[in-house]
Amino acid sequence: MEQRVLIVEIKNLNKSYRRGNQTIPVLENITFDIEEGEFLALMGPSGSGKSTLLNLIAGIDKSDSGIIKVHGVDITVLTETELARWRSANVGFIFQFYNLIPVLTAFENVELPLLLTWLSRRERREHVETALRVVNLSDYMDYYPGQLSGGQQQRVAIARALVTDPTIIVADEPTGDLDRVSAKEILELMGRLNTEFGKTIIMVTHDPHAAEKARTIKHLEKGILNVHNQAHL
Amino acid sequence: MYIIRLIYKNAFRHKLRTSLTILGITIVILAFSLLRTVVSAWYAGVEASSATRLVTRNSISLVFPLPISYKDKIRQIHGVKFVSYAYWFGGIYIDEKNFFANFAVEPKSFLELYPEYILPPDQKGVFLRDRKTAIAGQKLAAKYHWKIGDTITLKGTIFPGNWEFVLRGIYQGRDKSTDETQFFFHWDYLNEALKKTAPLRADQAGFYLIGVNNPDLAEEVAVAIDKTFKNSLAETLTETEKAFQLSFVSMSEAIVIAIQLVSFVVIIIIMAVMANTMAMTARERIGEYAILKTLGFGGWHIAAFIFGESLLIAMVGCTAGIVFTFPIAKAFGNAMETYFPVFNVATKTIYLAIAASFLVGIVASIIPTWRAITIRIADGLRRIG
Numbered sequence: 001m002e003q004r005v006l007i008v009e010i011k012n013l014n015k016s017y018r019r020g021n022q023t024i025p026v027l028e029n030i031t032f033d034i035e036e037g038e039f040l041a042l043m044g045p046s047g048s049g050k051s052t053l054l055n056l057i058a059g060i061d062k063s064d065s066g067i068i069k070v071h072g073v074d075i076t077v078l079t080e081t082e083l084a085r086w087r088s089a090n091v092g093f094i095f096q097f098y099n100l101i102p103v104l105t106a107f108e109n110v111e112l113p114l115l116l117t118w119l120s121r122r123e124r125r126e127h128v129e130t131a132l133r134v135v136n137l138s139d140y141m142d143y144y145p146g147q148l149s150g151g152q153q154q155r156v157a158i159a160r161a162l163v164t165d166p167t168i169i170v171a172d173e174p175t176g177d178l179d180r181v182s183a184k185e186i187l188e189l190m191g192r193l194n195t196e197f198g199k200t201i202i203m204v205t206h207d208p209h210a211a212e213k214a215r216t217i218k219h220l221e222k223g224i225l226n227v228h229n230q231a232h233l
Numbered sequence: 234m235y236i237i238r239l240i241y242k243n244a245f246r247h248k249l250r251t252s253l254t255i256l257g258i259t260i261v262i263l264a265f266s267l268l269r270t271v272v273s274a275w276y277a278g279v280e281a282s283s284a285t286r287l288v289t290r291n292s293i294s295l296v297f298p299l300p301i302s303y304k305d306k307i308r309q310i311h312g313v314k315f316v317s318y319a320y321w322f323g324g325i326y327i328d329e330k331n332f333f334a335n336f337a338v339e340p341k342s343f344l345e346l347y348p349e350y351i352l353p354p355d356q357k358g359v360f361l362r363d364r365k366t367a368i369a370g371q372k373l374a375a376k377y378h379w380k381i382g383d384t385i386t387l388k389g390t391i392f393p394g395n396w397e398f399v400l401r402g403i404y405q406g407r408d409k410s411t412d413e414t415q416f417f418f419h420w421d422y423l424n425e426a427l428k429k430t431a432p433l434r435a436d437q438a439g440f441y442l443i444g445v446n447n448p449d450l451a452e453e454v455a456v457a458i459d460k461t462f463k464n465s466l467a468e469t470l471t472e473t474e475k476a477f478q479l480s481f482v483s484m485s486e487a488i489v490i491a492i493q494l495v496s497f498v499v500i501i502i503i504m505a506v507m508a509n510t511m512a513m514t515a516r517e518r519i520g521e522y523a524i525l526k527t528l529g530f531g532g533w534h535i536a537a538f539i540f541g542e543s544l545l546i547a548m549v550g551c552t553a554g555i556v557f558t559f560p561i562a563k564a565f566g567n568a569m570e571t572y573f574p575v576f577n578v579a580t581k582t583i584y585l586a587i588a589a590s591f592l593v594g595i596v597a598s599i600i601p602t603w604r605a606i607t608i609r610i611a612d613g614l615r616r617i618g
Contacts, residue, residue, distance in 0.1 A: 101239075
């Protein structure tokens, strides 16, 4: 029988925001696990807390209470500096608006996270070329983001997300700014990363077509996780 | 290298804004350097003064002369090595606008006392021998296209009449601070004429110039000289050459202070302009800083990007400002030679300009950096799109 390895363990997670004197709960008592090699889609209406949950798992926001363990490390107790170091080594980010640095070429954008490693210049080049090859952009490495289409820019962002070989890849509405054809390409690429490279992907989306590409879908409604998970294989 | 490249690319992302900021810094550094040079020029006489030279004048005012008989008494005072004497002649060359300092001096002792005025030996010999001759600084000679052998006529203001001199020497300054716009002729020539035309004004000197053996003795010698002539008809006031020069500068001290203040005010103004530029830049890029933080870059990296960009802009402007300072200072100095005989951009001024630019770059980036570092990643990412 195959051993289940949990890559993300979330227990009793709570998060609220303050608006003036009011405290607005966003996530309430969230508990769930994510297995290694999972492709999870978090769905829900606007304001349901799905992006907040993704940010907490990715270590770019702090919870009020609860535990988030990623690969055995409880990231809720890490300091800002420790979290920054942890993120650079363990998390790959894909954003809705690609979030590339416009003055850097595709190659330089992908190289960016590697600057925080001890890799030599030659090793960095090898990693970047491999990542760009995976996303089929080897011929565009000297192009600036402004010279690329939306789909190509998102592929550069995916290359940047996987170049450090992270533990998890988090994607926040990765197809939200793309046309249907480009969105399909991106989802297929993410599917390949999951199936061929075994990457654990957590994707936030409100697009059911995008969610269909995931193996598992979880719904968030007003900060509460829907217990009726739907598995797709 | 990567970070430097990114800083460079960021700095010139908005070419017009960056160019205008650089232009502003260039102009400010140019203005700062010129104003500082004007202040230095004001003090050029003080800077050029020697610690071994004293000036003795009438204690009432410089306007009142001293008897020439004081020369021998001063020479007898312990510690005195040279005694020379001179008169401010105040002659006009052709027109009042052609102002330059002209003195009647006792040439031999004067040139001994002022080795910084360098004359070729042959010219010096002729000058010392012939009392109708004069010497001029090379800047002054160049300005009026004088050459050796020319007859120069000065119209006397203090000593009426037309006074003719044959130019027999053109001196060069030994140091950068040596004034090369002065005109010297024989005190004897003046005195002989005065004996005929105004005998009561003859055998007098405007002031004495005294060389001492040792700078440590200067104070002691000054006191001794003034004591010698205490209760005489013409009491003396002896001070170091530096103090003597400073007494002239102090008359216009308010102007000098105003110029100094303005030179610092322009730096503060450009600091505000630069801070505004950097604040706009950081506000536009707050999303990018959030991305960098998301990828694991720390506060120090963000600070390096912002400070680096600010310093790059400031130092490019500074370099351009300094490069332009030298030719413009030269042109300014030539145009204002009458008022500023020595107008050189001092090394200290350049260091000050560099330090001021560095300060502008640092100060301008403090608040933008603080904002970029302290903003929550989630809030920063929300600004994108």
